[in-house]
Amino acid sequence: MKKILVLLLLVSSLCFALEDYNFPARDPYKATILGSSTMLTEGVSEKVPSRSYSIKVPPFTKPHKTLWYQDSFKFSLSKQSGEAPLIFVVAGTGTGYESWKMKAFERIFYDAGYHVILISSPFNSNFLVTASNVKVPGLLFNDSHDIYRVMKAAYERVEDKIDVTDFYLTGYSMGGTQVAYVSLIDETEKYFDFKRVLMINPAVNLYDSAKILDNMLDDNIPGGRDQVGGFIENILQEIIKHFDGDVEISEETIYQIFKDDLLTQEEMAALIGIAFRFISIDINYLTDMLNQKGVYVDHEPKKFESMTPVWRRINGASFSEYIERIAYPHYRDIYPGFTFDDLVAKADLHEIESYLRSSDKIAMVTNEDELILTPENLEFLRGTFEGRSIIYPLGGHCGNMYFEPNVKNMLKFFEEGVLIDEK
Structure with a gap:
């Protein structure tokens, strides 16, 4: 009976009943503010081994003299002592790899046994100055090619330091949108051949x-x-x-x-x-x-x-x-x-809708009260990721990313390809 229930749940987007989801903030604005600076999962390490690296990403150009301090692209690696899968995490709009949110993901994934590489947003000043080809971010394919190029350069910098079994990819907010494009690019290049990709609270249309x-x-x-x-x-x-x-x-x-x-x-x-x-x-x-x-x-x-x-x-x-x-x-x-x-169309997930509907390696999580989505955006996500998504009833924008049920479901997806934690 339990297996039948799970199969039924997977037929459509998984939704938690409000009464069964005990997220502490019922208001989406409060949730966004609280969850963006609070770890809501017990047992996560306060600190994990991590090292920052600086690289020159080709084609590197000398920064403008007023930006002399932006002399290289920066990222971080948290490595396991032995063989392990590697997960890349792409930051939300304008956010750097050293932000609290990114470090929270680093702690969660390191504790779960992953090597972790954190990548800043293409809208972050360090990425924009040192790694952006066009230096006018906003077109999703363009920006995602930049991300992919940066990810390859970062991996090549640390490749001799880590023993990798498989590659995984995730991102939140705009980073959650961009990882879908990065996954599509990788389908052709096959440099990483990502095993699973999770979009967390993605935007659908950047202009919206x-x-x-x-x-x-x-x-x-x-x-x-x-x-x-x-x-x-x-x-x-x-x-x-x-x-x-x-x-x-x-x-x-x-x-x-x-x-x-x-x-x-x-x-x-x-x-x-x-x-x-x-x-x-x-x-x-x-x-x-x-x-x-x-x-x-x-x-x-x-x-x-x-x-x-x-x-x-x-x-x-x-x-x-x-x-x-x-x-x-x-x-x-x-x-x-x-x-x-x-321009608006090239900043919209509808551009790659057919890929998102057909790729079983990609899953998506968001919230019913997500602040950055229009009702049409939410329905697009619900329909596009049918059977490969969870839509939580609460959480605002990224406010429940570190809430224990969300974390368990996220880790279960990467480990088993199943989105919901039955325990």
Whole structure:
């Protein structure tokens, strides 16, 4: 009877009943903030052996003089003492390999017996400057070819240090979207021949998700978009109060400061929006400067020049503004007849729908209350990954990635090819 029940569950996307899923945060905004900075699985090591590496990824070009510190691509390896499978983890939008989220995955997978290589997002400044071919990320195939090239270079750097049995791949948020493309690329190149691939809380359409996250900030602060600059200044002042010396401004930094505050839904939405906006500002600045677009940077920057005038011109620029003001004009100039709709289509999982429907090595997990998906996006995932997905009732955006039932199901998939843990 138990086997029959399991087979029935696998016929369609697996869904947990709300009453059986004891995730501690019922609000998707609270879940996103809590889970993005909290390990919710017992017994995970606080620290595992890990080493960072710096490599020159071909074709390497010398960075702009103002980015002298970005002289090589960085990644990390956590290795087992003997023979083991290797899993690559690709970060979410703009996130670096050393972030708390990425290190949480490293701890989980190392404890489960995997070698682990952590790869930053193509929207992360280090990746963008040192490893991006076009230096205007946003087209999924382009970015994923960059990721694949980086993964090969990283593996070749450490190949003599690890004994690998099989290769696995996962990523979360935009990284969860990109690993599907990386898997498709590998179907042709067969460099890794991935055994299994898991997409965690993927975006379906990058432009849809960007607009949702942009609006979380713009629609939830007094004065709207016109007051974003002042709101950012207030957040920066709050960060300065909590940290001595230099600190990386990231979603984890922001969530750690505010996660215990009693915030309204609007305030929590704005907090998630501001964490994403800092990434957007970085992308707007770097792509404009590196490609000499003149949107915000209207002259050749000097090495130690003050950023204040540029900061004022950027004025809290959103991800949607990056797509509309930098990415689209860039690709329109490269591809004759290229329309804005073409760009949106090439940033959408529908582009590889037939592969996603047919590949039994790929599975997907997301949440019913996922913040970065439209209802149409969620239905696309539900239908495309029929029999190879779990849709949890709670968790917001990536808030339940480290919740014990999710972790057990994730590890079971990589170990056995079965998504749900029956225990």
